[in-house]
Amino acid sequence: MTGKAVDNIKPLPGESYDAFMGRAMKAAFADLFVDQQNEEHVRSRIKRGDFSYAIRLMKDWFRRKPKDIEVLRGLKAYLIQRRAELRLAKAAYARTLRKNRRAKRAASDTRVCVVCGKSIAHKRAGAETCSPKCRVKKCRDNESLTPKTGRSDKSRVMEAHNPILAVAKTVESQ
Numbered sequence: 001m002t003g004k005a006v007d008n009i010k011p012l013p014g015e016s017y018d019a020f021m022g023r024a025m026k027a028a029f030a031d032l033f034v035d036q037q038n039e040e041h042v043r044s045r046i047k048r049g050d051f052s053y054a055i056r057l058m059k060d061w062f063r064r065k066p067k068d069i070e071v072l073r074g075l076k077a078y079l080i081q082r083r084a085e086l087r088l089a090k091a092a093y094a095r096t097l098r099k100n101r102r103a104k105r106a107a108s109d110t111r112v113c114v115v116c117g118k119s120i121a122h123k124r125a126g127a128e129t130c131s132p133k134c135r136v137k138k139c140r141d142n143e144s145l146t147p148k149t150g151r152s153d154k155s156r157v158m159e160a161h162n163p164i165l166a167v168a169k170t171v172e173s174q
C-alpha cells in the first residue's frame, strides 16, 4: 500500500474493463489534486489568475492539513494582491479599447446638430443636438409650433372624467 489512491485500485470480480479504467482515472485525478496542494503550485496558479482552482486547492489542503494554516494565509494574501493587480490591468485595457473604438466611430461620423449645424461626431447614437443650449432651443421651437388653448391638458382631462366639475363650471357661468 502506498499513499497514492491510484495504486490501490484493483479490478473487482466481474467488473468491466471500462468501469475499472473509470475508477483508475478518477483516482489518478484525485492524486493529482492532492499533489498540487503545495506552495509552489498554488502560487503559480494565482500568478496566472487561475483563482477559483487555487481556492479549491487551498480549501482541500486546509481540510487535510489544518496545521499548514500559516502557509495558506500567505497564499491568500498573495491571491488578494494578485486579484487587485489583474482587475486594474483589465480595467485599463477595457478603457483603452473603448477610447480607440470611440475615436474610430467619430472619424467616420458626419452627423451635425439640427439647430446650429455643428458636428456631433463624438456624441452618443441618436443624439440630435450638440449642447444643452441647442437642445432647449429645439424644444422651444417645437412648442411654438403647437397651438395654444389657454388651458392645460390636465384640467380638461379632469373635467371630462368628473361630471360634478363640469356642472359646477356651468352653474358658475350663469
Ligand SMILES: [Zn+2]
Binding pocket: 113, 114, 115, 116, 117, 118, 129, 130, 131, 134
Ligand atoms: Zn448645436
